[in-house]
Amino acid sequence: QMQLEQSGAEVMKPGSSVKVACEASGGTFNTYTLIWLRQAPGQGLEWMGEISPLGASKYAQKFQGRVTISADDSSRTVYMEVTNLQFEDTAMYYCASPNPYSSCWHCLDFWGQGTPITVSS
Amino acid sequence: QSALTQPPSASGSLGQSVTISCTGTSSDIGGFTYVSWYQQHPGKVPKLIIYEVSQRPSGVPDRFSGSQSDNVASLIVSGLQADDEAVYYCCAYGGTTNPWLFGGGTKLTVL
Incomplete structure (x- = not known):
């Protein structure tokens, strides 16, 4: 059974x-x-992108060029970098994954x- | 604006049943059998309760069921309990460029 532990809250300019x-x-x-999603305050879930077991990344069109997902196998850690943050990027960011041993992909x-990422001046 | 359309709210009395709809297109809900539903209590992480239209993960009560007709998926919650009060999100596969499409969520109130 996999467990996912994310880094802590950030306040960004x-x-x-x-x-x-x-x-x-x-x-x-x-x-x-490993999939990344976000949820703005009081809003629904939004897929941002994902990285496959072979290390191939895929991004939602909305985030192409502004989001980069990478993996470090040695530390068992996946990273998501978001550049040029705007106020509307304030949201809860989640990583999530299917169970590869399940029949449901x-x-x-x-x-x-x-x-939680807060963008504030 | 979310890719899939859900009513913002639904309600039902204890013990009754309620149905939550999720409307998509022939490119997502109507094109594949990959529709899932997630339950999210306030301040909590979403939890998978229905997958592949009508399958329940282990541990999810059979009071939760799902169905699909053309471009509309539905979540049925029967025998409503107080703990069912939460926000419910539908999710569908929209092809390789949009593999995870979500609805805007439906807040279920148990009266």
Whole structure:
């Protein structure tokens, strides 16, 4: 059973960049697809991008060029960097993953606890 | 604006049933059998309660069920309990460029 532990809250200035970490424990790290989502205050969930077990990244069109997802196998950590932050990027950011040993690949079975990012001048 | 359309709110009395709809298109809900539902209590992480339209993960009560007709998916919660009060999100596969599409969420109130 995998557990995902995210880095702590951040307060950022407009125009700056932030890098959020998601450390996986349990299971075999490079068998998981790791997805990043965000949830603005009082709003719904939004897929931002993901990284496959082979290290291939994919991004939502909205975030192309502004978001980079990377993985460090040695530390079992996936990172998401968001550049040129704006006020509307204020949100809770989650990493999540399907269970690779389950028959359902389109299921977000495991979630990090969330990382609140506040963009404020 | 979310990719999938859900009513912002729904309500039902204790013990009754309620249905929450999720409307998409033939490119997502209507095109694949990958519709899931997540329950989120205030301040908590979303929890998977239905996957592949109507399948329940282990541990989810059979009071929760799902269905799909054309471009509309539905979550049915029967025998409403106080703890069912939460926000429910639908999620659908929209192809390789939009693999995770979500609805805006429906706040379920148990009266």
